[in-house]
Amino acid sequence: MSKVSVIGAGSWGTALALVLADNGYDVTIWARRPEIAEEINSKHTLEDYLPGVCLPDGIRASHRLEDALENVSMVLLVIPSHVFRSTARMIAPLIGKDVTVAHATKGFDLDSLERMSEVLLSEIPQISPEQAAVLSGPSHAEEVSERYPTTVVVASVAKHTAEFVQDHFMNGNFRVYTNPDVVGTELGGALKNIIALGGGISDGLGYGDNAKAALMTRGLVEISRLGAAMGASQSTFSGLAGVGDLIATCTSKHSRNWRAGYMLGQGKTLDETLANMKMVVEGVRTTKAAMLLSRKYQVEMPITTEIYRVLFEGKAPKDAVDDLMMRGKRHELEDIAKNRFHPKWKM
Numbered sequence: 495m496s497k498v499s500v501i502g503a504g505s506w507g508t509a510l511a512l513v514l515a516d517n518g519y520d521v522t523i524w525a526r527r528p529e530i531a532e533e534i535n536s537k538h539t540l541e542d543y544l545p546g547v548c549l550p551d552g553i554r555a556s557h558r559l560e561d562a563l564e565n566v567s568m569v570l571l572v573i574p575s576h577v578f579r580s581t582a583r584m585i586a587p588l589i590g591k592d593v594t595v596a597h598a599t600k601g602f603d604l605d606s607l608e609r610m611s612e613v614l615l616s617e618i619p620q621i622s623p624e625q626a627a628v629l630s631g632p633s634h635a636e637e638v639s640e641r642y643p644t645t646v647v648v649a650s651v652a653k654h655t656a657e658f659v660q661d662h663f664m665n666g667n668f669r670v671y672t673n674p675d676v677v678g679t680e681l682g683g684a685l686k687n688i689i690a691l692g693g694g695i696s697d698g699l700g701y702g703d704n705a706k707a708a709l710m711t712r713g714l715v716e717i718s719r720l721g722a723a724m725g726a727s728q729s730t731f732s733g734l735a736g737v738g739d740l741i742a743t744c745t746s747k748h749s750r751n752w753r754a755g756y757m758l759g760q761g762k763t764l765d766e767t768l769a770n771m772k773m774v775v776e777g778v779r780t781t782k783a784a785m786l787l788s789r790k791y792q793v794e795m796p797i798t799t800e801i802y803r804v805l806f807e808g809k810a811p812k813d814a815v816d817d818l819m820m821r822g823k824r825h826e827l828e829d830i831a832k833n834r835f836h837p838k839w840k841m
């Protein structure tokens with residue numbers, strides 16, 4: 495079996511390493527902190543991130559990149575988006591030109607507004623777009639590490655690369671679909687975190703299922719609208735990386751974005767909320783990125799705009815909901831209706 499390296503010993507990197515080890519691969523996780531590598535190697539646990547989980551023997555960890563990346567056929571980056579570029583730059587000299595490089599990070603590079611695969615390709619120039627892939631979809635690390643049934647998508651512009659990654663991960667608990675739409679798969683995974691913050695805010699305010707269903711449905715419209723402007727395929731948003739991940743993240747107790755939103759809805763400030771979170775809450779930075787992208791592509795994103803105001807301008811969550819409810823009247827299928835609605839319908 496070939497050797498695989500997972501860069502990032504957080505909850506998701508470690509859960510994905512577990513799937514690879516279950517499938518018989520020799521996996522080395524790179525951990526930034528030596529004590530984390532030591533815990534994985536000696537105790538087969540990662541108590542701070544996946545409490546109670548016993549990691550398979552096939553997983554080894556190292557805090558030395560040279561060890562983690564020696565003779566690998568595939569590298570998987572699973573680190574928070576704000577350290578993605580610096581980490582990709584750091585590993586670049588150690589990546590052979592035939593290696594498949596995948597990632598499972600959900601976010602944007604805030605300075606350049608690039609997607610993670612764009613960052614990968616610019617920082618590791620010896621690999622071609624055909625060697626890069628993204629893994630995304632409704633997949634909480636806590637459930638994957640319990641081996642509960644989970645389905646994800648692997649997208650790559652090259653079918654053979656998507657299938658190569660699919661073959662590594664696929665098993666009876668972890669079902670992997672392929673998709674050629676890298677843009678849509680990355681956007682779905684990143685942008686749903688904004689709506690999950692909104693779902694948490696709504697629940698924190700004590701609103702009900704109707705409000706959350708509205709946020710998810712209209713949130714998906716915003717995601718699809720920005721996606722269309724950025725070149726994504728609309729059908730990806732009806733799939734696991736779109737509506738699938740939106741459902742999982744907006745309705746789950748595991749979601750860090752939902753939990754952060756809940757605290758905001760209960761009246762905590764952003765600083766107080768983040769101080770309570772041990773793990774990364776990608777939706778906060780992604781809201782900033784999405785606001786900038788919506789301006790760049792001239793796409794209307796009212797829910798994202800209100801969440802931005804709550805996060806960064808101190809707007810009261812209840813006022814944000816009121817303002818969304820009181821927006822001007824609209825047609826539900828406005829984007830479609832403008833182009834090809836029933837000819838008798840006058841816009």
Ligand SMILES: NC(=O)C1=CN([C@@H]2O[C@H](COP(=O)(O)OP(=O)(O)OC[C@H]3O[C@@H](n4cnc5c(N)ncnc54)[C@H](O)[C@@H]3O)[C@@H](O)[C@H]2O)C=CC1
Pocket residue numbers: 502503504505506507526527543572573574575577581598599600601633634635636772773774776
């Ligand atoms: N946890 C989950 O269930 C899922 C997470 N993801 C995505 O995976 C990515 C990673 O998230 P998690 O593993 O959940 O994060 P986490 O909060 O569990 O762990 C973050 C990891 O990043 C490491 N880290 C922090 N700063 C670093 C630096 N400067 N250089 C290298 N490593 C650094 C931390 O030491 C820690 O190991 C995020 O983009 C997240 O959205 C995607 C799907 C599921």
Ligand SMILES: O=C(CO)COP(=O)(O)O
Pocket residue numbers: 600631632633634635687690739742743748749750751752774775776
């Ligand atoms: O992306 C995820 C599940 O698919 C994890 O979401 P959170 O980062 O909100 O926990």
